[in-house]
Amino acid sequence: MQAHVFVAMPFDAKEVKAGVIVDFDEVYSTLIAPALQKAGCIPFRADQEEGAGDIRTDMFFELVTADAIIADISILNANVYYELGVRHGVTPRGVFMIHGGWGKPPFDIASDRRFEYNGKLFLPDAKNPPDQWKEKVEAEVARLGEVLRRAFEVDSQTIGSPVYKEVVGLKPVDWSNIKTARAQYFGDVFADWKARVDAAKLNGWPGDILTLADDAPTRFHRGKLLWHAVDALCSMHRFEAALPVVEDLLRIDPKNRDALTRKGLVLARLGRVNDAKVHMLQVAEDFKDDTEASGILGRVFKDLWRLEWKDGATTQERQSLAVTTSNYIASAITIYDKAARRKFDFYTGINVVSFVKLLAHLKAITGEEPADCKVDDVDTFASVVRFAAKNTLDSAGLTVGQDGVWAAATLGELELVMGNGDKARALYRDAANAAETSYFNVNSMLDQVYLFENLGFQPVGVASVKKVREQRRTALENRIGGLKKSEPRFGKVAIASGHMIDKPDRKEERFPARKEGVVRDQIGAQLATWNIGKGNLAICGAARGADLLFAEVCAERGAEVWLMLPLPESDFLEESVRLPDTNWEDRYFDLSRRDGVKTFSQPDRLKAPPKGASVYTRNNLWIINTARVEISDPKNLHALLVWDEKPSGDGPGGTADCATRVKRLGGRTKIINPTKL
Numbered sequence: 001m002q003a004h005v006f007v008a009m010p011f012d013a014k015e016v017k018a019g020v021i022v023d024f025d026e027v028y029s030t031l032i033a034p035a036l037q038k039a040g041c042i043p044f045r046a047d048q049e050e051g052a053g054d055i056r057t058d059m060f061f062e063l064v065t066a067d068a069i070i071a072d073i074s075i076l077n078a079n080v081y082y083e084l085g086v087r088h089g090v091t092p093r094g095v096f097m098i099h100g101g102w103g104k105p106p107f108d109i110a111s112d113r114r115f116e117y118n119g120k121l122f123l124p125d126a127k128n129p130p131d132q133w134k135e136k137v138e139a140e141v142a143r144l145g146e147v148l149r150r151a152f153e154v155d156s157q158t159i160g161s162p163v164y165k166e167v168v169g170l171k172p173v174d175w176s177n178i179k180t181a182r183a184q185y186f187g188d189v190f191a192d193w194k195a196r197v198d199a200a201k202l203n204g205w206p207g208d209i210l211t212l213a214d215d216a217p218t219r220f221h222r223g224k225l226l227w228h229a230v231d232a233l234c235s236m237h238r239f240e241a242a243l244p245v246v247e248d249l250l251r252i253d254p255k256n257r258d259a260l261t262r263k264g265l266v267l268a269r270l271g272r273v274n275d276a277k278v279h280m281l282q283v284a285e286d287f288k289d290d291t292e293a294s295g296i297l298g299r300v301f302k303d304l305w306r307l308e309w310k311d312g313a314t315t316q317e318r319q320s321l322a323v324t325t326s327n328y329i330a331s332a333i334t335i336y337d338k339a340a341r342r343k344f345d346f347y348t349g350i351n352v353v354s355f356v357k358l359l360a361h362l363k364a365i366t367g368e369e370p371a372d373c374k375v376d377d378v379d380t381f382a383s384v385v386r387f388a389a390k391n392t393l394d395s396a397g398l399t400v401g402q403d404g405v406w407a408a409a410t411l412g413e414l415e416l417v418m419g420n421g422d423k424a425r426a427l428y429r430d431a432a433n434a435a436e437t438s439y440f441n442v443n444s445m446l447d448q449v450y451l452f453e454n455l456g457f458q459p460v461g462v463a464s465v466k467k468v469r470e471q472r473r474t475a476l477e478n479r480i481g482g483l484k485k486s487e488p489r490f491g492k493v494a495i496a497s498g499h500m501i502d503k504p505d506r507k508e509e510r511f512p513a514r515k516e517g518v519v520r521d522q523i524g525a526q527l528a529t530w531n532i533g534k535g536n537l538a539i540c541g542a543a544r545g546a547d548l549l550f551a552e553v554c555a556e557r558g559a560e561v562w563l564m565l566p567l568p569e570s571d572f573l574e575e576s577v578r579l580p581d582t583n584w585e586d587r588y589f590d591l592s593r594r595d596g597v598k599t600f601s602q603p604d605r606l607k608a609p610p611k612g613a614s615v616y617t618r619n620n621l622w623i624i625n626t627a628r629v630e631i632s633d634p635k636n637l638h639a640l641l642v643w644d645e646k647p648s649g650d651g652p653g654g655t656a657d658c659a660t661r662v663k664r665l666g667g668r669t670k671i672i673n674p675t676k677l
Helices: 024-038 055-065 078-090 130-157 162-166 181-203 206-212 219-235 239-252 257-269 273-286 291-309 315-324 327-342 346-366 378-392 401-417 421-433 439-454 459-479 513-530 546-556 569-577 584-592 615-629 655-665
Strands: 003-008 013-017 020-023 041-044 068-072 095-099 493-498 537-540 560-565 597-601 637-642 668-672
Touching: 003 024, 003 055, 003 078, 013 024, 020 024, 024 041, 024 068, 024 130, 055 078, 068 078, 068 130, 078 095, 078 162, 095 130, 181 206, 181 219, 206 219, 206 239, 206 615, 219 239, 219 257, 219 439, 239 257, 239 615, 257 273, 257 291, 273 291, 291 315, 291 327, 291 346, 315 346, 327 346, 346 378, 346 401, 378 401, 401 421, 401 439, 401 459, 421 439, 421 459, 439 459, 493 513, 493 546, 493 615, 493 655, 513 546, 513 637, 513 668, 537 546, 537 615, 546 560, 546 584, 546 637, 560 584, 560 615, 569 584, 584 597, 615 655, 637 655, 655 668
Parallel strands: 003 041, 003 068, 068 095, 493 537, 493 637, 537 560, 560 597, 637 668
Antiparallel strands: 013 020
């Protein structure tokens, strides 16, 4: 994720020592901002902020809420030191000082860590010859960017503020309820992004949700947006996509109880039950009085139990194995029971009732004694569950919100385990058909029904209830475009990133027009090696050069092709396709009209990116995120990169970054360097 970094530094030209003037605006634009971008951050200064509002109030808001601030203490500038002091007072971390080599810092911060940059590069007599100066600045950008990147990586392990270092026990300010105009603006922006995530969920676009998860303007909003993204991905049953997002959230807020418990659920749904067990045991210890944490830990033990008997060939064999391994479900019941008696919740309560009744059924069927769960008042429990669930419905007995959906489902399950099949069917129908019911809700309900079915529990009622839920699941699948839980649809996915065909006046060649044929041949040979063709998906931008060559070859091989545009089509054609005296524009339209080729626009799907973010960076991330959710096995993700292998492609969303991300996902990459062909 890209940190939003506020830069506190002198403005305009300032005297750094007697008779020596340095343009600090130039220092920012040519060194500090590019270095922060190299470090994976989004930089901004107070003078760059737009919109109404008091600039002083907005400055305070940024100092308090930014992921980090960079303070340039090269000279004794009162504004910079004042802003540095504000930041030191409100948070222990996310504050870095840089220095251009002039003068000495004041005593109070002389011993604090700071990072040097070569300020001599910005002296008036240092800029000749211009080409050499530019090369030196680029080298300094790369060096400082790497220094800052490493500093950001370890920031969470250190205390950067001398105030918090010396005054042990001081707590950071809670700024979640700030009510300035700037805060209101960001709140409105967050509401807009939240609506985009909701739209992506309804349209079945998990790759869009992953991309939007990077877009929040502040740490506070980022945490809220990440949580909303996690919840949306889980509702679509995209647990493999939800896991890295919930882990991002926990890096921001390690003690977030909702994120910790959801991670346990996600791990369990991914089949990593032992990992979920270890994780949730720690969460349950840390949140002893939390019923939700206990509920998910109970579910983990339930899943461990199911793993022991699910592969039995017959109902009788599964029933016998279930009794033999019933210590797992007894542990689950004990966890649910303790949680319910501490703070009653109908979710934990219904699990006590259901599994105590199920164990009694298994004992009667097999004649074997299951593990003792030490619950001897299950009928009383059932009455309390019924009362609590009914009170969650509205005065007319109808479902309202997610709590109402789960309450109606709880009442249905209660009637089912009590042997009242007709009542259960009616209640389940209400829960399944409520307006707020999601695919996740229905699938979770079915999950319990399938467990009962596999152990031969209440077979008549289970068959009736199962039919109602499966009908609703089918309807929800159709509602999101016919995608079954938005699941991966392709055996292999290939993506491309790389250079456009050079303009005729480009001084340093990257992809000259005369290399088009040999690059195309290389692309075709690599796609043949990967066996990309019918039944596979190819995703790329649509710029002249690497993108269009890749897309054309993939289409010829029978693959489905998705062209993902960073700009509105008319702007994109002007910016990245048209070239005088060439046919690239005609080739774009010929390709886009072919069967099996679809075009998507970032402005339509994702709307505008955050201020200061690049649409091109975001587009590459959008392509990768879309690719990763369209395959079930990351080993079947392939990235073809047409790149001269120079550092200009190293930044976030650049070609080198694309290769790194694909490799981290477990995919394969191939670089085609036009300059070496």
